[in-house]
Amino acid sequence: MSTDVVLQARGLTKHYGHVVALDNCDFDLRAGEILAVIGDNGAGKSTLIKALTGAVIPDSGEITLKGEPVHFRSALDARRAGIETVYQELGVAPALDITQNLYLGREQRRKGLLGTVFRKLDKAAMRQGSARQMADLGIRVQSIRQKVDTLSGGQRQAVAVARVAAWATSVVIMDEPTAALGVRETNQVLRLIERVRENGLPVVLISHNMPNVWEVADRIHIHRLGRRIALVEPGSTTMEEAVAVMTGAKQPEALA
Amino acid sequence: MTSAPPRETEAVLLQKEDRAGPWRTALSSQTAGPLAALVLAVVIFSATTDSFLNPGNLSLIAQQSVVVGTLALGQTLVILTAGIDLSNGAIMVLASVVIGNLATDGNVFGALLAGLAVCLVLGLLNGVLVSQFSLPPFIVTLGVLSVLTAAARLYTDSQSYPINSEFLTALNGGPTFGGVTITYGVMLWIGLTAILGYALTQTAWGVRVYAVGDNPRAAALTGIKVKRVLLSVYLTAAVVYAFAAWQALGRTPTADPSGYSTANLDSITAVVIGGTSLFGGRGGVVGTLIGALIVTVLANGLTQAGIDSLYQQVATGILVVIAVAVDHFVRTRQTR
Helix, strand or coil, rough: CCCEEEEEEEEEEECCCCEEEEEEEEEEEEEEEEEEEECCCCCCCHHHHCCCCCCCCCCEEEEEEEEEEECCHHHHHHHCCEEEEECCCCCCCCCEEHHHHCCCCCCCCCCCCHHHHCCCEHHHHHHHHHHHHHCCCCCCCCCCEHHHHHHHHHHHHHHHHHHHHHHHCCCCEEECCCCCCCHHHHHHHHHHHHHHHCCCCCCEECCHHHHHHHCCCEEEEECCCEEEEEEEEECCCCHHHHHHHHHHHCCHHHCC | CCCCCCCCCCHHHHHHHHHHHHHHCCCCHHHHHHHHHHCCCCCCCHHHHHCCHCCCCCCHHHHHHHHHHHHHHHHHHHCCCCCCCCHHHHHHHHHHHHHHHHHHCCCCCHHHHHHHCCCCCCHHHHHHHHHHHCCCCCHHHHHHHHHEEEEEEECCCCCEEECCCCCHHHHHCCCEEEEECCHHHHHHHHHHHHHHHHHHCHHHHHHHHHHHHHHHHHHHHHHCCHHHHHHHHHHHHHHHHHHHHHHHHHCCEEECCCCCCCHHHHHHHHHCCCCCCCCCCEEEEHHHHHHHHCCCCHHHHHHCCCCCCHHHHHHHHHHHHHHHHHHHHHCCCCCC
């Protein structure tokens, strides 16, 4: 097995009564790549993602992270292992500023008595950290002190991505991150996704937007009827072919 | 991405931040408005009446503000989580009649602790119903209000308890400077505001309270235990209500089960005039302190000016609507 596989699943199965949400599903994410996951509604994409992020416990199958077997019992387990997720709905608090959003749930306290007894936040350190993170990702805002409700939709999603990229140590998962955005803002977020990859984190991108997928993905996981039916590259497979396979109009063997 | 502005560097982002400084935090737009309104009211009443601007009257205004003002501090915490507490006045009244009853045996310290316990149990009840059962705070606290109003009268057989203990009325006393008394109750009110203000703005708990009120889904996605934060807010508010009960016994040394029947709405008025958003996530306790003072200044000043006190209610009502309108404008300004 190649050592550059970061997150891998073999034979994942999940039943909900008689409904088979995952049917012996495989998954592979390599280091340094953007892997798109596409599939029709009800194909089981979200169950796959939930299994990879600990939100759903599969009935059977194995998941390995950097070669080590993992058994996530909760979303918190996956986060502790360095897997962070950006959701479609904007996961930001608009009344808080950018720094507070980036550090939400992971606030830093001052050193010494001020921190341990008086629980005082180290605002200076958090502002420096968030300024560095925003600059690293090339996100343009006027000030990290801006409240998020003064930002555009694209900038807000950028803040959500920045938070996830700041805390993820192994994998960033993005579940339809551009579904609520306009064309220009979508482009901003796509550039940001590429930036996250350049900064060293592999990205799993779940999207219904085929042009976006073909624009940024290195490989494409096609999901159908609860399993990976094909794993293709955007350079060698056209959107039409992939959609035909995804919807069952074409057999995966027909792909080059 | 065609007409992209020059890329902001880390240094520029920080520099802009530094220019803001701590003063901007203290006088953020949400406190500046209420503060301006308070100053304006004080200036107008000072100019139009002879009796308003004297130290004794100003001290009286502060003393008249403490009970509702302290209740409003707890109310602020609840409203910041996008909740509302209609039961806070009733919790305070039940605590004060329990204290009044138990104090007749002479164990005033134990009686005060029992009052605190009453507040905590009821705060726990509100908090569990709101957080664990996800029930709307308006309905939960309306129900608790109804039950407690009756419970206080049943408990006392609709009688009042006179408070003779110096300890229980101690908050109405205090040092006198040049004929002006600064009561311990006023000091306690300001002290509680400072402590809660610190907790809200300088600790992780505070950031999480704002986040839960602003966008509970986003807060939960970042790993914040939303239910635990909500419960902590209702319990902290309950402790504040216990202080309000102690304040009330000092203001009027009688534990009366039918007193303070509009204190719940008055506390909401102070919170809203103080700039805290009823939709949660925006505002703070310093604004609430100013809001409570504004309401008292209006009542006091209009009385000094010889104007029918009914106009105080008119003025308060107008201020509430203005405050809500400003909040609506602030919240929707960027949602174009």
